[in-house]
Amino acid sequence: MTIKLHCFGESGNSYKAALALELSGLEWESVFVDFFGGAARSPDYRAKNVMGEAPMLEDGDFRLTQSGAIQQWITDQTGRFGGSVEDKYEVLRWVLWDNHKLSSPAGMTRFLMNFLPEDKRPADVIAFTQGRLKAAYQTLDTHLAGRDWIVGDDLTNADLSCCGYLFYPEPFGFDRKDWANIDRWLSNLEQTPGWKHPYDLMPGNPSDRA
Amino acid sequence: MTIKLHCFGESGNSYKAALALELSGLEWESVFVDFFGGAARSPDYRAKNVMGEAPMLEDGDFRLTQSGAIQQWITDQTGRFGGSVEDKYEVLRWVLWDNHKLSSPAGMTRFLMNFLPEDKRPADVIAFTQGRLKAAYQTLDTHLAGRDWIVGDDLTNADLSCCGYLFYPEPFGFDRKDWANIDRWLSNLEQTPGWKHPYDLMPGNPSDRA
Structure with missing residues (x-):
């Protein structure tokens, strides 16, 4: 099952997780969080993440939030980015x-x-x-x-x-x-191979709301 | 060699490390950082910690800052507080x-x-x-x-x-x-055995400057 990252383009915290996923070589896909439309404050979203924030990672039944925790999980999965x-x-x-x-x-x-x-x-x-x-x-x-x-x-x-x-x-x-x-x-x-700008890596950007 | 924690009573970030040390059973002692006197901004302190913050832990030649990193180190040393x-x-x-x-x-x-x-x-x-x-x-x-x-x-x-x-x-x-x-x-x-209030655990409190 492909890893899902609930995220949106304007979120630098989402970007930290999305960029780690992208550079790690793991298969992943983004799921748009309509943050500016209030999606992260909805009861459904809060039931999954009491912190009411993006990003949120889902891998089958496993769910994780906080970009730094998601990065550590990616490191544990792939051996990448943890340093010596x-x-x-x-x-x-x-x-x-x-x-x-x-x-x-x-x-x-x-x-x-x-x-x-x-x-x-x-x-x-x-x-x-x-x-x-x-x-x-x-x-x-x-x-x-x-x-x-x-x-x-x-x-x-x-x-x-x-x-x-x-x-x-x-x-x-x-x-x-x-x-x-x-x-x-x-x-x-x-210049790191695979690097992408946040607005090229995740769905949603300010021009959508202009 | 006894672990040293550079800290001061008013610092809640220092308290996180001091309380973890105290409850872990490790031998440690506090070293007062005269934060309000500018000590954390001094060139000597900055040379040891570019972040210019307390707490800072020293164990022989090993040095570590950021309360969350110090807590992880204490967990690795003692097996305590890391959860399952x-x-x-x-x-x-x-x-x-x-x-x-x-x-x-x-x-x-x-x-x-x-x-x-x-x-x-x-x-x-x-x-x-x-x-x-x-x-x-x-x-x-x-x-x-x-x-x-x-x-x-x-x-x-x-x-x-x-x-x-x-x-x-x-x-x-x-x-x-x-x-x-x-x-x-x-x-x-x-009510946890060994718990102490920050002003009982670390040197320095507002009455010193009253």
């Missing part, structure tokens, strides 16, 4: 850092700046989260100095997590030209 | 959810409401993050209906992560009396 044995904790700590300090505020700020009606965008909140994000970009850029990948010598879940929101075109206060090491690292990802 | 084999992903997804949706905004909101000078507290940001937190409390409370622990029948890292900020006395928009299932679950934690 001695780097196991280093990969995990960057996945956690991303969830805490990078993707969480990036996804929220991008939502507030682009997907809310213009008269509902909270300027003070956006300015505050952009300040916190800038500190996160600085941490990642400093770490990537002299490195091709976040952990070790190859692509790992650390990279597949931290890049989650960084390829999107909608403005949220991130310009890769401002961060030379992040820019170079994102190019390494783009 | 089949619950491995379920524990991880709640640790990630906590980092993303619960502890991250809880820690920030508590900081803004209590540890910033009164005239610097951003009311709009606080109101916004309290709204997001309320949705997180609802998710956790719904999940805990009929359950003693977040995953399976015993205390796991999912509990040790999600409780990180929920025992603190400083207001940040959480009152356990409003959430019957969370309240019952926190009592289960408090």
Whole structure:
């Protein structure tokens, strides 16, 4: 049975799981979550995932949410992206850092700046989260100095997590030209065979709602 | 050599690691991080942890940060708190959810409401993050209906992560009396042999700076 990933194009958290699936070589297919139509808040969806979020993976009767947990499952299935044995904790700590300090505020700020009606965008909140994000970009850029990948010598879940929101075109206060090491690292990802942009990998994008 | 945890009492993220160490039976000692004096931003500290955060664990030459990664290391060392084999992903997804949706905004909101000078507290940001937190409390409370622990029948890292900020006395928009299932679950934690309150487990608390 083909693995199903419930996801939508605008979701960087979905992208982390979709890109890991795509690059791993596993057979998978996307199932569109009409997030902006409220699908993730529906009783049916909540019954499957109390967190009310995308992505959600289904493999037969097995069901899993949270992009970082899905990435670990893909690693366990395929042996890919987990890094070397001695780097196991280093990969995990960057996945956690991303969830805490990078993707969480990036996804929220991008939502507030682009997907809310213009008269509902909270300027003070956006300015505050952009300040916190800038500190996160600085941490990642400093770490990537002299490195091709976040952990070790190859692509790992650390990279597949931290890049989650960084390829999107909608403005949220991130310009890769401002961060030379992040820019170079994102190019390494783009040049990885099989890499796809989020809007080419998952169903749904802002033009559907224009 | 005794395990060292660099931490400070006000840090719920430090508490997650300190409580896991304390309950695991490992020998450990705390090393005070003068966070409010800027210690975590110092070049020396940044050289050891580019993320500039507490907690940081040191075991001889081994060094690790991010509470969720430290918890996994403790589980690997002791066999404790990882849950059953089949619950491995379920524990991880709640640790990630906590980092993303619960502890991250809880820690920030508590900081803004209590540890910033009164005239610097951003009311709009606080109101916004309290709204997001309320949705997180609802998710956790719904999940805990009929359950003693977040995953399976015993205390796991999912509990040790999600409780990180929920025992603190400083207001940040959480009152356990409003959430019957969370309240019952926190009592289960408090009744676990060896449990300690964050200010009893780690050095430093707000009265030091009063």
